[in-house]
Amino acid sequence: MPVLTPALPATRPTARPAPRTFSTALCRRPFGLIGAWLPNFGDLPAAHDPGNPSRRGHGAAVVLNSDSPTLPTALLIETADVLVRPGDRAVLGPSSDGGYYLLGLKAEHRRLFEDIAWSTERVAEQTLERAREINLEVHRLPVWYDVDDVDSLRRLRAELGRPDSGTHRLDAHHPHRAKATAALVNSLWRDRDFSRRVEGFMPVRANARLSRATIAVLFKGKL
Numbered sequence: 634m635p636v637l638t639p640a641l642p643a644t645r646p647t648a649r650p651a652p653r654t655f656s657t658a659l660c661r662r663p664f665g666l667i668g669a670w671l672p673n674f675g676d677l678p679a680a681h682d683p684g685n686p687s688r689r690g691h692g693a694a695v696v697l698n699s700d701s702p703t704l705p706t707a708l709l710i711e712t713a714d715v716l717v718r719p720g721d722r723a724v725l726g727p728s729s730d731g732g733y734y735l736l737g738l739k740a741e742h743r744r745l746f747e748d749i750a751w752s753t754e755r756v757a758e759q760t761l762e763r764a765r766e767i768n769l770e771v772h773r774l775p776v777w778y779d780v781d782d783v784d785s786l787r788r789l790r791a792e793l794g795r796p797d798s799g800t801h802r803l804d805a806h807h808p809h810r811a812k813a814t815a816a817l818v819n820s821l822w823r824d825r826d827f828s829r830r831v832e833g834f835m836p837v838r839a840n841a842r843l844s845r846a847t848i849a850v851l852f853k854g855k856l
Contacts, residue, residue, distance in 0.1 A: 703808035726774035
């Protein structure tokens with residue numbers, strides 16, 4: 634099962650083996666990992682054709698985001714289990730911000746990528762609408778989050794800071810222990826300027842009574 638991981642534009646997309654710890658220990662069959670650096674998620678079908686995995690010799694393809702490092706491993710296993718069942722279907726993992734962190738397909742369905750307001754809170758909703766238009770069954774995973782603002786960064790740090798009990802690692806609600814990410818976050822937090830900016834940031838909704846001028850001064854240069 635090939636896994637496509639979109640990230641920020643960088644270099645030409647290249648293929649590389651999947652991480653050994655997941656591919657050999659948890660997956661029931663071999664799969665490949667293809668890194669994709671695209672300016673817009675809607676460009677994915679033209680660049681990699683995730684909807685037609687048979688061209689690469691696989692029975693399904695999964696598109697994963699690159700900013701949910703603590704995504705529970707159980708959700709990836711659930712995705713694989715659903716996609717190996719007979720019959721055409723999709724798997725969608727909705728994000729808390731209205732997008733999605735995962736999309737799994739067994740056949741070519743380009744309509745799922747059309748007429749989508751990318752980078753908005755309507756992405757998952759519109760994708761489900763496209764699926765209904767073509768009568769495609771969709772298996773929905775639990776909502777998870779991606780790291781794209783200060784609040785989600787704080788949540789990530791809190792999760793990474795919890796002691797690892799070693800139990801319930803395959804629970805759908807148990808965050809993945811992302812050791813490399815934890816090391817990076819810890820190194821960033823040791824930077825006094827970085828931690829001061831993050832801890833000093835106050836969401837506007839929590840301080841709705843502040844004037845526009847006060848808010849402008851408060852947030853200037855914080856992020």
